[in-house]
Amino acid sequence: MIERVEQPALEVEGLTVTYGREPALWNADLRLGQGALAAVVGPNGAGKSTLLKAALGVVPRVSGRVRVLGVDPARKRRLVAYVPQRSSVDWDFPTSVLDVVTMGTYGRLGWFRRPGRSERAAAMQALEQMEMADLAGRQIAELSGGQQQRVFLARALVQDAEVYFMDEPFAGVDAVTEQSIASLMGRLAQHGKTILSVHHDLATVPRYFEHAVLLNRAVQAVGTVKEVFHRSNLDRLYGGRVPADVPELASV
């Protein structure tokens, strides 16, 4: 009888990226099981966004290997979804909320095929999940920061992937949006989806995430928040500058 081996949802081995001569990411190793809800934390310039982009193939890697459920995501794009930083696009682009969310279906449509009724229906459904359905026809230039973030999350939901890469989904959103993003992440994880999310606010890591990836060019620690999100680890990660008021750390 063949023993069933637990397949890691995301497996990153020896991932190295350089910008010019500077290494941005150095030999990063990382393994997350299905349903893991992981925060990537680390100081500025630690390569957090680069880790996501390199895993997705958005920036070229010098070396390394990425597997999603054992498959190279470059061969099967449908396994991954991406929420880029909100500030990375021009929100004055002439398009509507529904249109942006529909872009989440472009990958499975492939070259040349245009989105049709079923793609727009899927986009509407994702907007409903983000409580944005009433804004479907709105110009994206008229959205608030929190609404922009929900649009990006809805677009990732439409991708219906296995691993979700999110770059600072909580950046600059109000408390209500923060809550709805957190609960969306929780629901995705409950359905066995894996989330790797760059996160800046150390104080909320234990509240919103179960796993943490401590990154500074190289991965310094990966594990559950309980295991690795310690003051000693964080002080080392940030070079001893972690403010003392980060709650839920002292207990360890």
Added chain:
Amino acid sequence: MSWPWVALDPTLIVVAAGTSAVGAVSGALGCFAYLRRQGLVGDVVSHSALLGVVGAFVLTHAVTGSASRSLAVLVPGALLAGTAALMLARSVSIRTRLKDDASLGVMLSIFFGGGLFLLRWVQRQSPPIPGHTGLEDYIFGMAAAMTRADLWMILALGGCATVALLLLWKELKVFTFDPDFSRSLGFPARLLDSLTMALLVMGVVIGIQTVGVILMIALLVTPAAAARQWTSRLSTMVLLAATFGAGAGAGGALMSASEAGLPTGPVVVLLATATFVVSLLLAPRRGVIARAQSRRAMRDLPPPAAGRTS
């Protein structure tokens, strides 16, 4: 002069059709340059094209013994020079600490200066190279010189660009809006980038005969900027920019034909600019007047209730 003269003059019909096709194609393609903030790239391509045009003229003369000023000869030269300037600028930006706009500016000067230099050299040849007298028209544009063959060339290239735009609409849209996301979907960025560049170069090159290399940038960016004022849908914007461009092109051709001595290129550009100014002022929501009105309306609103301020 009364209206029917237009119908009676087949040369003018060719010219008007050609300039409006040029305006439509460059207006439509200019939208993507506008949205990607690559107006300068278009300017580099058009200025560099002068070197390509004069170079192609000299080369055909040297090889075949008879120089040609038909677009079928000059367009490949312009394509080559424009692409070379862009590729050189890019490799300079990658290999040095020079910023993109600086390296683009340097390439523009080198190629345009080289083009002017070569042009003067051609003009000073003795015995004179037959046909060289029309070459300087590429600087400021000369639509009246357009032949039927040129018109076909413009329509063929414009048709190719339109087909590419229609086929790859979705890919170009997501790539223009969010290049990282489009890459994560598996659409190769380098290919789409090269494609948008190729379309931009095509839009520039078919227009330089009409508008001239110096003013070509106006025909790319102005209709797009005007169209953006009226709509927040990419497809509407592209169609509107094409319409504005076509209108300016046809209007410029007719006006410069009716009034002797009016140069086509500048008239086309001024017409496009007029459309832009009107759009800037009058467009609903984004227009200057509409915005001033909505600001005034905001000021007249009662202050927010005390409980909601913090």
